[in-house]
Amino acid sequence: MPALKRILLKLSGEALMGDDAFGINRATIVRMVQEIREVTELGIEVAVVIGGGNIFRGVAGGSVGMDRATADYMGMLATVMNSLALADTMRQEGITARVMSAIGIEQVVEPYVRPKALQYLEEGKVVVFAAGTGNPFFTTDTAAALRGAEIGAEIVLKATKVDGVYTADPKKDPTATRYSRITFDEAITRNLQVLDATAFALCRDQKLPIRVFSILKPGSLKRVVMGEDEGTLVHV
Numbered sequence: 001m002p003a004l005k006r007i008l009l010k011l012s013g014e015a016l017m018g019d020d021a022f023g024i025n026r027a028t029i030v031r032m033v034q035e036i037r038e039v040t041e042l043g044i045e046v047a048v049v050i051g052g053g054n055i056f057r058g059v060a061g062g063s064v065g066m067d068r069a070t071a072d073y074m075g076m077l078a079t080v081m082n083s084l085a086l087a088d089t090m091r092q093e094g095i096t097a098r099v100m101s102a103i104g105i106e107q108v109v110e111p112y113v114r115p116k117a118l119q120y121l122e123e124g125k126v127v128v129f130a131a132g133t134g135n136p137f138f139t140t141d142t143a144a145a146l147r148g149a150e151i152g153a154e155i156v157l158k159a160t161k162v163d164g165v166y167t168a169d170p171k172k173d174p175t176a177t178r179y180s181r182i183t184f185d186e187a188i189t190r191n192l193q194v195l196d197a198t199a200f201a202l203c204r205d206q207k208l209p210i211r212v213f214s215i216l217k218p219g220s221l222k223r224v225v226m227g228e229d230e231g232t233l234v235h236v
């Protein structure tokens with residue numbers, strides 16, 4: 001049985017595209033939700049933060065020259081769309097999910113209220129935190145670190161398109177090698193860009209470990225929660 005009780009899963013927005021150029025690929029989102037269901041069936045409480053790269057990068061051309069904060073609010077709204085799609089797919093797959101937004105948008109989703117989120121988790125519902133931190137100049141990685149710390153998650157699981165943290169971006173440097181573990185200090189000092197430095201620093205300060213792994217590899221989420229050697233552990 002897994003040792004974990006509560007996790008914060010950060011899902012890559014870009015991975016939702018599957019092989020499409022942008023947007024949400026149906027088969028991909030269904031597969032991700034099925035992987036989440038496997039974990040909830042183990043009795044683990046799951047909170048999710050999803051990125052917005054699949055939508056926001058698709059419209060980013062239109063944001064050139066825009067005020068940065070306005071563009072960031074567009075990015076946050078993109079994560080609301082992904083969160084709604086994710087929760088609806090969960091409903092179709094028999095999972096009860098609640099979306100909570102960091103920005104006021106009450107006609108669409110309920111606002112983030114920490115005690116309510118904790119209540120949902122205790123009831124076995126999956127909570128999807130939408131709109132990142134609610135503030136421009138941040139990312140959904142930082143939102144995952146923030147919400148993970150707030151809800152007392154034991155670990156942040158960053159499910160992304162690469163299978164761990166490398167010595168350099170493996171998409172740009174084919175000679176890069178993967179760490180099986182690395183400290184926060186080393187990741188920050190080496191400026192490894194798999195997560196932003198704010199997220200690394202927040203997790204370090206809160207002693208909240210992060211595991212980076214590939215969501216493109218079927219079954220990887222379950223293997224991670226079962227403690228198998230998957231991806232890279234970032235630790236204090």
Ligand SMILES: Nc1ncnc2c1ncn2[C@@H]1O[C@H](COP(=O)(O)OP(=O)(O)OP(=O)(O)O)[C@@H](O)[C@H]1O
Pocket residue numbers: 011012013014015050051052053054140141159160161162164165166167168169170171192193194195
């Ligand atoms: N040292 C590194 N090790 C691993 N990946 C790295 C490294 N440096 C940069 N990267 C890049 O970081 C990316 C993952 O982070 P990124 O924030 O871009 O994606 P994401 O969070 O999965 O997507 P989204 O922002 O859409 O949610 C990888 O796809 C990889 O190309």
Ligand SMILES: O=c1ccn([C@@H]2O[C@H](COP(=O)(O)O)[C@@H](O)[C@H]2O)c(=O)[nH]1
Pocket residue numbers: 013050051052053056071072073074075076078079131132133134135136137138139140141142143
């Ligand atoms: O707290 C936050 C979270 C996100 N943003 C903006 O949204 C996009 C999409 O998020 P990703 O983490 O890149 O997937 C991001 O680029 C920001 O523009 C934000 O402003 N604040």
